[in-house]
Amino acid sequence: MSLHQSSGRWRLGLALSLLTVFLWGILPIALTVMLQVLDVYTIIWFRFLVSFVLLAVYLGVRGQLPKLKQLRSNSWKLLAIATIFLASNYLLFMQGLALTSPANAEVLIQLSTLLLGLGGLVIFKERYRLYQWIGVSILTLGYLLFFREQLTNLITAHSTYILGSVLIALGAAAWAIYALAQKQLLQSLSSASVMLIIYGGCALLFTPLASVKSIFTLGNLHLGMLLFCALNTLIAYGAFAESLEHWEASRVSAVLALAPIVTLISIEAVSVITPYLIPPEHLTLIGILGAVLVVAGSVAIALGKAERL
Template sequence: MYQSNWRVGLPLALTTAFLWALLPIAMKGLISDMDSTTVTWFRFFGAALFAGAWYASRRDLQLGALLRGKLLPYTVLAVGGLLGNYISYATGLNYITPGALQVLIQLAPLLLLIFSVIFLGERFSASQWMGVGLVCIGLPLFFNLRIQELVEGEDREYLVGVGLVVIAAVTWAIYGLFQKKIVAQSRPQNLLILIYISGTLCFLPVSQPSSALQLDALGWGLLIFLTANTLIAYGAFAKAMGAWEASRVSATLALVPLMTLGLSAIIGSLWPQYIEVEPLNWISWVGAITVVLGSLLAAIGRGR
């Protein structure tokens, strides 16, 4: 069944990967004109508006069950985790390049696997442990040109960015851990809509939506893209998982960091004033590929 649907699953998985690869590049271009909190608020608001309207029209939402009984603490932790992930991810981009962010955020699925072993009693296969080891080897290789200044604290802003992205990885893993518990008793869209609504309400008091009025045409294009990105990417991802083997979808999505690095290099060479490109040597590329391979092994090791 899965092989017969690869013509559907592969394009959908590639669509998701491409959109996720472009996400930090587009956001980096916008946060120079709009603060990261406001950008994050618009992403939640757009997702809440359109996804909420869609599921409500189909009468396919049951949010009440998430807010009572034993699901309530899981819901609070899952919502808090993803909100923390969004804001730390966006704020980290103020200090770090999109390519470095995408490589470093690969810690998120690894942390989810480790949390699942500790708190859910799941087991690692040998290939999954090998994947964790490859990520641990690949990260210092990728950052080899910055290790000295990071260790000596010469570039404090970049170090802050690295710290924020690590926080984004940890909070995403917290979300993923409790999302696993919730979806066993509730449909995934219920949690996502609740997260979109919560993000809209939580970030509104500290955001400035009126700043969008001062954006130029490029800024509006980036804002619309970022607002739509979550809905389109996750929609394509869900359909890809339904049409293709999960291991093959994961293998395709593991290419996201390399795609971001490549797109950043192309955009940086054609439009150097738009984004800062991460300085890379051949060791950095070996490190990035090692991280990708490790993340892939850790994600699909058990299934294989």
């Protein structure tokens, strides 16, 4: 089986990856607020349904709806894998987020970017140079420093917190499988077409579990937050999928590792503006040093010249 090759337009891939980082970085805050008023299944169902409808309208207007008859049997298998594992990722992450905190959830979900990077190296024959492996080491050290408080909490936490963390880690593994399947699907479909099919499949999976009536009881704040979560799904995953078209999976994963820093900064900002929504996360000097190392490590990995085995 031939493997997908990136277009080589790395600047576009980098820009799309950074957009994904920003949107995924602020998403846990919005989801935490929504979990105060809606159940996990309804939130997930709404996000996928709105994303599917809006993307279907956009592609329909442009005359770019996917032609499913042209798909090979192997593509259908990959679509099923991508759909099931993305749905699993959403469910596991949301359940874990409900049991922990936005900061902890965003730390642990970064296991997904590590697994995606390894998958890119093993499956798609991508390769790191020596200084990029040094970048991996710097990034890892940065995370250990930046999230020292969260990691300590994880070790000493009660059983509910630990269960939530385990669920998020499983969700990270599910996401990496989805992302690798997504990249290979780009051989036969555009990124938008792949996401349309996946959104529709995930929406169908969660339809029996969703409590649709509860959405109509939401106030303006929570309804706006729910719509933001749905649009976040559409734009962030669209940008992520397109970034894989133009850049190696191992490089995209390195940039995505910056998302927790966006989350922590956003939590600080939100806690100042509206302290009743999200409790603040207190950064120390060591945490700030860790943030700098994470950025430096990500840049070293992401901007390095691509090699192939």
